[in-house]
Amino acid sequence: MAQRPIGSALGALGGMVGLAVVAGVLVTALVTPALAVTGLATSSSIGMFENLPGYIKPDRLAEKTNIYAVDGASNPVLLASVFDQDREEVGWDQISQFAKDAVVATEDPRFYTHGGVDLASAARAAIENTVESEGPGASTISMQYVRNILVQRATEIADEGEREAAFDDATKTTIDRKLKEMKLAIGLEKEYSKDDILLGYLNIASFGGRVYGIQSAAKYYFGVNASELTLPQAASLIATVNEPNGLRIDLAENLDANTARRNDDVLAAMLAEHRITRAQHDEAVATPVTPVITPPSTGCQSANGIGAGFFCDYVTNIVRNDPAFGTDAETRWADFKTGGYQIYTSLDVDLQQNAQNVMNEYVPMASEVLDLGASLVTVQPGTGRVLAMAQNKYFNQDPEVAAPDNTALNYSTDFDHGGSTGFQVGSTYKMFVLAEWLRNGRSLSEVVNGSPQRFNQASFADSCNGAASGSYAPSNDGGANPGRVTVTTAVQDSVNNAFVAMAQKLDQCAIRKTAEAFGVHRADGSPLTEYVADVLGTNELAPLTMAAAFAAIANNGTYCSPVAIDRIVDAGGEELPVPVSTCSEAVAPEIAAAMAYAMTRVVTAGSGTLSDPDDGIPHIGKTGTTDLEKDTWFVGSSTKLTTAVWVGNVQGTVSLRHNTIAGRNGGDLRHHVWREYMTIADSKYGGDAFPEADAAFVRGSQLRVPDVTGLTEDDARQRLSASGFDADVAAAIDSSVPGGRIAASTPATGESASAGSTVTLVPSNGALRVMPDVVGQTTAAATSELAALQLGPVTFVGVSGGVETRGGTVLGSSPAAGVDVRPGDRIALTVAPAAAPAGG
Structure with missing residues (x-):
């Protein structure tokens, strides 16, 4: 019998396995003899085929993660998408039939009849490729799907060397690799329907660059969903699948090649396979390839439209840092970019747009005066939800386009969350001194010395580190010298020396711990310091930290850690756990109420009046200005929203207050931003x-100041302490009280003052004398007594006529008896003349 040509034999073989079910059973038995007959496979290849695993399960595909904010109607608003592969997985009914028909007709016309391997095409391709010394071809859709699954797995390997080896193994042009694909394709077809395999293929396939899957390809290249693809569009996309980067149509130089492949291969195949009519074919061929490139919302830079790029970056850093998302940072970030998560954040689009608009109005993105930075952060009291985060820059992570108006540095957050190492917070830190003051049972009406003074640092208790040494002489803002002030006034007017005097009565370690109870921590991750100067805000903190801390005051003393993610839904529609705000009592509610009482006056009558919206809503707040005015702050709150605004030097020490920026005083920019935004x-x-604040914290216990006049300093301090007061000492004054003893006190003897108030002792230098009572004495006796007291010179004034300097009686004196007189002051005595001697 004549030997049949190989093609005829294989054609008969293909007919024998025409039905998919039959093919799936027989192909394993038949492919090995077929290859052996051709002599194209070594015995090792045949053995490998028999020993290969016959099952592969499609993995979860890498999909882009979307980050959303909410608008005024609580509708999700897409901020950005983050991905390595731009893919959006869709279902069977979400793909145009044109795309399905195009890929089958072009890539695998007998897809619905074979069992995973098209034997006739495979054998023919093996013969041709061997003769031409090229790799094997004729991959069915099932085989291509297998290859894409293996390539996808390779891309997800963290180790670069292992990743490259796996990729090479999945794509190398060898008989062994082809046999592996065949075996796995056969197994795939036993487990999944044809439609499921075709759907999986269309969702996994590369369409050039970072575009994967038919849905993302349709959106990117034509601006439509996959279900809306026209015949020419679908054919153009399917034309790219066997050479994605060489035929992608977002590159002008590829349009001719894509058109040729679309017309000559894809559309021609669809016509030949009766998937389209001649009229449809001709019309599609006549339609030019016209891409409508629609880039996806890629990365956080795409959120700059509402100024939310930095908030978006904050969210990505939460994912990197929080163990809730994985065991290590690399795993968390890789999963984030490929997991297809829908992340719904706390950001309020209305507030965010308002924040960015106000920031743009008042704070320029760049200034010739200084390296200008500004941040605004809003936190919701009671929940810790971050509602707004804006700054005076565009968010940009591309160093090649770096400019003064953009940065990747988030001024609002800690270093570990994409931020800087923080900024000195100035007098806003005084609120934690105030909290500790009230925790110690002291009141707002207590009086402290706010005058410029030099403090002995050894007199400041520190139960953690021990007292420091040396002296500290802070100045008040603007060189003010307010003297003795109540604590309420010290808060209202932000009196530096008053707060240092308050800290002198407290434990520095306890002040730090109280600040930490409000969530306060350094932005660089180092521990808070507790030097005496720290009570005036020398620690460097992030604006978000300050906003969350002040929100605790508005939340009745309960601190809630900041959170930015409300919900996460995975690619399968399941809700995932998210980082939650942890709330704890920073101070008791009555202490928070007393703090708010004093802080209200900052806004209505003190250093923060320029920030007052004056809109009928009560606000509390605190200003902060650092040395040289290089950092300026206003942190304040209603009962609903807490907002921190920082304006200052990103680098450098240029004074804001002494410079005009965009037509306004630089020191006032914080106030303009806060007022307009709020x-x-x-x-x-x-x-x-x-x-309402408890009267005990506002007024304290009212006590009478005891009389300490004439006492030594030690005795006076003891008497004041026994009466419930503290004491400090002023400079000595001219007084007739013996030198070194107390001449007076402030408040004065008998006046009322709050328990714990500081009574200022005023010692005498002994420079004055008390005018003695010399009335009735002879002029000689009076003159002698005055001389003994070093008083004089003395002049005499007669009652009438001449004055007799010898003899006579003193009728009065000026100054009067009992008045303090300085030695050397003139004394005038009024005298009656001596009686004339009796005549005889």
């Missing part, structure tokens, strides 16, 4: 009255 924010969120 005015609009209040209109949406409103605000209630703060709780």
